[in-house]
Amino acid sequence: MKIVTLKGEVAVLTGLHIGGGDDTMKIGGIDNQVIKDINTDKPYIPGSSLKGKMRSLLEWSIGVVGIGDGKPFGSHLMGDAIFETLDTKERAENLIKIFGDSNPKSDGTYGITRINVSDCQLVPTDFKTSEAKYENVIDRQKGTAEHPRQTERVPAGVKFAYNIKMKILDNNDNEDEFRAMIKKGLELIENDYLGGNGSRGYGRVAFSNKDNWVE
Numbered sequence: 001m002k003i004v005t006l007k008g009e010v011a012v013l014t015g016l017h018i019g020g021g022d023d024t025m026k027i028g029g030i031d032n033q034v035i036k037d038i039n040t041d042k043p044y045i046p047g048s049s050l051k052g053k054m055r056s057l058l059e060w061s062i063g064v065v066g067i068g069d070g071k072p073f074g075s076h077l078m079g080d081a082i083f084e085t086l087d088t089k090e091r092a093e094n095l096i097k098i099f100g101d102s103n104p105k106s107d108g109t110y111g112i113t114r115i116n117v118s119d120c121q122l123v124p125t126d127f128k129t130s131e132a133k134y135e136n137v138i139d140r141q142k143g144t145a146e147h148p149r150q151t152e153r154v155p156a157g158v159k160f161a162y163n164i165k166m167k168i169l170d171n172n173d174n175e176d177e178f179r180a181m182i183k184k185g186l187e188l189i190e191n192d193y194l195g196g197n198g199s200r201g202y203g204r205v206a207f208s209n210k211d212n213w214v215e
Contacts, residue, residue: 006164008209010120015153015202018049018195032151034130043129043154045120053194054185055099061188062091074102094177114167120160131155183210
């Protein structure tokens with residue numbers, strides 16, 4: 001077995017909102033806060049958010065979302081007719097190997113999850129690292145704004161450091177195909193969005209060093 005690492009930066013192109021829990025109500029405070037490091041009070045991107053978005057978009061790209069009833073794709077769905085084409089089957093198997101098998105009755109055919117995605121920590125900057133943006137609902141008949149609320153965002157220009165590690169177990173793991181799938185996942189996020197409120201223009205990001213794997 002060997003472990004390869006991909007490191008780079010996530011550049012925020014439009015305001016980014018990944019929500020964080022808040023157990024207190026503050027009068028006049030922000031309604032929807034971003035997740036922050038409890039020790040530094042600085043925002044970060046959870047590794048689970050990055051990994052989950054990659055997997056979701058790759059499932060759409062491969063074409064397996066429709067057979068999973070909305071749940072993560074797993075080996076229990078490999079018998080579907082969609083896999084009559086070898087290319088689709090191989091990509092689906094690689095996805096399971098990389099991101100893990102969601103089949104609760106998995107027999108271990110595909111081995112352990114290969115990918116490990118760390119939390120993306122803030123790159124030191126002189127920029128402000130959060131902003132409050134007002135959102136509201138427009139009354140369709142009156143044309144007036146209603147229910148104003150504040151959403152906290154990480155503003156454009158801020159960067160985070162990402163770190164992805166991947167296990168290559170044996171000769172049954174095609175490292176080149178694994179690397180290509182991770183790169184494809186990052187590119188899909190770039191063409192979509194990360195975090196919430198993407199339909200409102202939030203969450204556009206760019207990744208550096210998508211090919212720079214090292215041992």
